[in-house]
Amino acid sequence: MAPSKSSSSKRAAKSQSGTRNLTILAVALALLTALYYFLDSHLEWFYIFSPSHLQDLSQRALAAHGNDTRAAVAFIVGELSEKLPGGYVNLDEEWIFNNAGGAMGAMYIIHASITEYLIIFGTAIGTEGHSGRHTADDYFYILAGTELAFTPGSYEPEVYPVGTVHHLKRGNVKQYKMPEACFALEYARGWIPPMLGFGYADTFTSTLDFPTLWRTTWVTGREMVSNLARGKM
Incomplete structure (x- = not known):
């Protein structure tokens, strides 16, 4: 038919x-x-921080406060809040545990937006893990202690003492270690949201620390949304 x-x-x-x-x-x-x-x-259109200024600021904070890391952090945050008024800098020192790539430490989120984040990251007892392979350049300005890094094929570690900066280029990956107490000003510039998966993965595969996951999500989301409302990607 x-x-x-x-x-x-x-x-x-x-x-x-x-x-x-x-x-x-x-x-x-x-x-x-x-x-x-x-x-x-054209990501540079959206940046409000610069690696060179942050390195200079970190070194001046260390020169002013020596081994007093808490005072050095306050010095850094104070200058940034004066340089960038209007709420771009989070003045509430909200410390949150952070587990990522097998390493554990704590962080204070100073700024979070779509294209940048700035945190204090560290631990008082040491840690070691995988850096992650990220969609942003990462700058690690050492404020206390020493960081070690390793790439396959090397027979000696990269050593980053106080006052130096470890630049992990976008798309690269390393093993890193803080043998003892170590704190750093960490700055990432690039696409930040894709990095969150790395920061969240250990919660589901290892720690099951969902209260910390919630706090991380709340503070990060709050800062990103508030910066978007200011026109800052």
Whole structure:
């Protein structure tokens, strides 16, 4: 029995609708890809911190306060809040445990936005782990103690004592270790949201510390949303 004209028309209309939807999806994907590459090549438009200033600030904080890390942190945060008024700098010293890549420490989130984060990260007893492979450059300004780093093929560790900076380039990965007490000003610039998965993974595969996960999410989300409201990506 031959199909009716109405059945043929419905199939044709359905086929045309599917083709149209695929075309719209392809165009949308192409536009989003073009937008991503455009923004990725102009990320400097959105940065409010600079690695050179943070290195200078860290060294001046150390020169002013020596081994008093708490005072050095207060010095750094105080100058940044004066340089960047309007709420870009979180003045509440909210310390939160952080487990990522097998390492454990604590962090104080000074700034978090779509393209940058600035934290104090460290531990009073030492730790070791995987750096993660990230969508942002990471700068680690050592304020106390020493950090060691290792890449495959090396026979000697990279050594970063107080006053130095360890730059982990976007897309690279290392093993790192803080043999004893070590604290650093950590600055990441690039795409920050994709880094959150690395920061969350250990909760689900190891620690099951969901209260800390909630605090991390709340403080990070609060800072990102408030900075977006100020027009800061």
